[in-house]
Amino acid sequence: MALAAFPPPVVVYREEQNFDWRVYAFIAVAVGLLWFALFCSYVTGANPGVRDNDASPQLAVGFLVGLVLPVVLIVGLLRMTTEVSPTDLRVWFGWIPTYRRIVPISSIQKIEVVTYRPLADYGGWGIRLGRDGVRVLNARGNLGVRIDLVDGTKLLIGSQLPEDLARALERAMQPGV
Template sequence: MSKKSFVKKMADEQVILYRERQHFRQFWLWVVVLGVASIFWVGFVYQVLLGGQYGNRPVSDVQLSILFVLVGLGLPYFFYRMSLTTEVRPGVVQVRFWPFHVKPREIPLHLVRDYEQVVYNPIGDYGGWGIRWGFKGKAYNMSGNEGVKLYFYNRKPLLIGSQRAGELFRALTEAKKGGR
């Protein structure tokens, strides 16, 4: 590889054509998460801070304090921090579903046969939101019902959910032209 082509390759890898970070923002999800967490908040306040006994067979104050930290504080924090980051660069799309992906999953666009902007049914087609597997392939989605579906030469399709599906589609078109 010549020095000139190496420099061009390095410059292409630095160009971000599209970037989107999504979080879980569904009201019903937060009702469930905070509802479960509130059970531990009430138990902690009543038993540890006020000195009562919470429940028919109360656990020790130490055990309840640990559960309060893990479930009462940790569960809402976990859902608050969870994110889906999508980046499109020349010749590649990267998807990272934090905290499950330590490093972004790279999808070289030369492996993508075709792609389309879609409106889908998250529950009916993939069983919900998150990292999902279904009969229609794999999906990375956080909320909503729009995205871009990638079709490959040698595996099932991949859906990338997006709040800005049109922009993602256009960035993929530009990135595929750029090649890698």
């Protein structure tokens, strides 16, 4: 007996972007400071008159946050993948996707390669909503593809290769592709 299987979607474009090294450095410094503060608290007995056993839950929570939070951030958010198939555009964050946006190709009305100012226009990188109502999905740099959807929604997908992404979207939008 044969099992029916759906063929995987054909990907005509794929781009993977990691966030800038400074984001990882910031996380490392913050975790290092947290661990240092916990160590100093443990060694010096920051709570005079409190028995060592009473501080154990606070230390355990601190070390847990110091170990788990960076892993969750790095594995769950700090990577952006963009794929274009003949039927849809997919963007997700994380090696284990925690945020995913799927846009049917049939809902795309207009595509434009743009240069933008991530900090000034949208408050940085990641998953953003601009003052102009544009939903921004970006990991690094200042280049992207602005997409207008038929329902009036506007997206800005950050890309290191915006011309290639725009071409892939335009090809997917052509009938018979």
